[in-house]
Amino acid sequence: MSEPLVYLNGRFVPHSEATVHVEDRGLLFADGIYEVVRVYGGRPFALDEHFHRLERSAAYMRLPLPAPVDELKTAALELLSRSGLQEATIYVQVTRGGGVPRNHAFPKEPRPTVFMIAREARPPAPELKERGASLITVPDRRWHLCHVKSIGLFLNCLAKQEALEAGADDALFVRGAVVTEASSANFMAVWGGELRTHPEGEWILSGITRQVVLTLAREAGIPVVERPFTVEELSLADEAFITGTTTEVLPVVRIDGRPVGSGRPGPVTRRLEEMYAARVRGR
Numbered sequence: 145m146s147e148p149l150v151y152l153n154g155r156f157v158p159h160s161e162a163t164v165h166v167e168d169r170g171l172l173f174a175d176g177i178y179e180v181v182r183v184y185g186g187r188p189f190a191l192d193e194h195f196h197r198l199e200r201s202a203a204y205m206r207l208p209l210p211a212p213v214d215e216l217k218t219a220a221l222e223l224l225s226r227s228g229l230q231e232a233t234i235y236v237q238v239t240r241g242g243g244v245p246r247n248h249a250f251p252k253e254p255r256p257t258v259f260m261i262a263r264e265a266r267p268p269a270p271e272l273k274e275r276g277a278s279l280i281t282v283p284d285r286r287w288h289l290c291h292v293k294s295i296g297l298f299l300n301c302l303a304k305q306e307a308l309e310a311g312a313d314d315a316l317f318v319r320g321a322v323v324t325e326a327s328s329a330n331f332m333a334v335w336g337g338e339l340r341t342h343p344e345g346e347w348i349l350s351g352i353t354r355q356v357v358l359t360l361a362r363e364a365g366i367p368v369v370e371r372p373f374t375v376e377e378l379s380l381a382d383e384a385f386i387t388g389t390t391t392e393v394l395p396v397v398r399i400d401g402r403p404v405g406s407g408r409p410g411p412v413t414r415r416l417e418e419m420y421a422a423r424v425r426g427r
């Protein structure tokens with residue numbers, strides 16, 4: 145695979161030459177935000193929604209975007225076109241920049257850093273999609289701004305690592321008794337044909353895939369309820385799955401070693417998986 149091309153602060157540069165300041169606030173304070181966009185058949189899916197969320201995340205963190213969002217979007221498209229990739233992800237990151245000595249206070253004249261990387265997509269393995277994922281629950285000790293797509297992801301990384309070390313595929317965050325989301329995906333479950341997921345707010349990321357899947361479910365006549373539920377309630381669910389830009393719709397068949405429903409991907413999940421696969425390719 146050839147070296148990915150990077151867009152960095154207005155220029156297209158080879159990956160090995162794309163460097164940022166050692167005191168960039170992204171490195172020092174995780175003072176930055178990001179987006180991941182999936183490209184199918186050369187066409188970015190939900191590009192506007194991702195850049196709109198980037199703008200919202202920037203506003204929450206009082207982080208000035210280095211260029212109007214439309215300019216950043218145009219740069220993302222240019223990067224994709226130069227990469228020649230058809231099945232790809234575009235990673236976008238903006239930080240409050242560097243170039244001044246470390247200081248918690250925001251710099252008076254921030255020089256934000258923006259970069260984007262287009263890479264070959266790595267969708268979930270067909271074998272994993274076929275059998276379904278197993279999750280372990282972990283206490284959700286993250287901060288209270290999970291709706292902001294911040295690059296401060298240590299507890300997400302730790303949760304994923306713990307899941308892998310436990311022989312599972314991913315972690316499911318539980319705040320108090322309430323199930324919130326997975327380490328890098330939203331979580332949904334089905335009881336008696338009704339689809340439930342945690343409502344939007346400060347405890348989950350307002351996933352773009354989540355929104356698309358809820359719309360698809362409503363289109364398919366599947367009842368949708370956005371309401372918190374506990375681990376105990378979840379133990380009685382018939383089906384479960386996670387949703388995300390890179391995860392797509394992935395069945396969940398075991399949680400903490402116990403089967404979800406029949407222990408096999410369920411019919412509502414499979415239906416939404418198919419509908420999602422068609423929607424991202426514009427069908």
Ligand code: PDD
Pocket residue numbers: 180300325326327328329330348349350351352353354387388389390
């Ligand atoms: N993660 N929840 C969390 C904590 C996430 O990190 C993500 C996405 C999602 C799903 O959001 P969306 O459907 O908009 O991708 C939910 C990205 C893909 C990542 O960190 O790589």
